[in-house]
Amino acid sequence: MHSTVLLVVVVITALGFDFTNGFHDTANVVASSISTHALTPRAAIALAAVLNFAGAFISLKVAATVATGIIASSKITETILFAGLVGAITWNLITWFHGLPSSSSHALIGGVIGALLAALGGAGVKGQALIAKVVVPAVLAPLLALVVAGCAIVAIYRIVGNRRPGIVIRGFRFGQVLSGSMLALAHGTNDAQKTMGVITLALVAHGSISPDHFHVPTWVIVAAAAAIALGTYAGGWRIIRTLGSRIIKMDPAQGFAAQGVGAAVILTSSHFGYPLSTTHVISGGVMGAGAAKRLSAVRWGVAGNIATAWVLTLPAAGLFGAGVYGLQALLGGGLFGPLVTFALALGLLGRALLARHNRLAHAAAWARSCRARSWRWGRC
Secondary structure, three states: OOOHHHHHHHHHHHHHHHHHHHHHHHHHHHHHHHHOOOOOHHHHHHHHHHHHHHHOOOOOHHHHHHHHHOEOHHHOOHHHHHHHHHHHHHHHHHHHHOOOOOOHHHHHHHHHHHHHHHHHHHHHEOHHHHHHHHHHHHHHHHHHHHHHHHHHHHHHHHHHOOOOHHHHHHHHHHHHHHHHHHHHHHHHHHHHHHHHHHHHHHHHHHOOOOHHHOOOOHHHHHHHHHHHHHHHHHOOHHHHHHHHHHOOOOOHHHHHHHHHHHHHHHHHHHHOOOOOOHHHHHHHHHHHHHHHHOHHHOOHHHHHHHHHHHHHHHHHHHHHHHHHHHHHHHHOOOOHHHHHHHHHHHHHHHHHHHHHHHHHHHHHHHHHHHHHHHHHHOOO
16 A cells, blocks of 8 residues: 655655765764865855755766665565664664764665665565675775875875975865865765655655656655755765774875765776765775775774774664564554654654753853862862
C-alpha cells in the first residue's frame, strides 16, 4: 500500500540527512583554508555552501548508482528507506558529537543496506556491485590521495624552497581559495547526489516514477542541493578542529596540495558514478601532505581514531538501520510504525540538542566565573 504521508516523511528525513551531511562534512572543505588563515571561518563556510549548491547540478551519475547500481530498486519500500535514513543520521550525529570525520556517504549506504537486509535478507543487495563501486573505492581513494598529495608537496617544496617565505605563503593562501573552491564544488557534486538517489528511490517505491525510466526530478535536485548547502553553512566545528589542526599543523602549501588532490580525486569518481567518501579522500590528502614533509608531523593516534571510524561506519550504520526497521516492525506495519519512530527520533534529537545547549551554557558561565576569580585572586 502506497501512502503519500509516508512518502513525505521519507523525503523530509532524506533532506534532514542531507543537512547533517552538510554540517558533518563541512570540515572536509574548509578546515585546511581556515587552519592556514587563507580564509576566515565564516567566509570559508559561506563560499563552501554556495559551491556545494552549485556542484549538485553538475552530474547525476552518482545518484543513479545509489538508486539502481548497488541495490534492487524494485524491492525497496518507503519503510526500508526511512529506517536506513534514520540509521545513517544516528551514526552521523554520534561521530559529529565525538569530532570524528567519518563518511556520511557510507553511513547512508550502510543504513539503507542494513534496513534492506533486515527486511528481505540478501535478496535486494547487489553484492558484487557494492564491493566494486563502494568498498574498493573506499580503500583505494584515501590511499591514492595520500600518495599523490605527498608527491605534490615534495615537488612544491623543491620548486619554492629557495624563495622568500612571505611571497610563497601569500601565493599559496590565494591558491587555497581556488583549490578549496574546487573541493567544495566536488563535494556538492558527489555528496548531494546520494540524497537525490534516495529520494528518487522513494518516488519509485511510491509508484510516482517507473523503475524502467529512472530519472531524477528537478525539484529533487534543487531540494537536495539546498539542504546540503544549508547544512554546510551551519558548520561542524568539532570536526573542523580535528581535520584542521589535530591531524597535522598545516602550512598553506600543504593545505593547497591536500585540497587540490582531494578535488581531483572526487571529481574523477563523480564522473564514473562512484559514491565516494569526501571525508576519506581529504583526510588521506591531509595525512599525505604532512607525512611527506616529516612522518612525525602527523598525529598518528588521531589518524588511527579516524581510520577506526571509517571501518566502523558501514556496519554500524547498517546495524542502526536494521534496528530502526525492527522497531518499526514491532510497532506495526503500514504508516503507524514509521510515524511513531519519526516522533521518537525527533524527541530524542531535541532532548540531545537541549542537553548540549545546557552544557555549553554551563561551561560559558563557569568560564566567566573563572575569569572573575582570576582577576581578583589570581589563577583560577
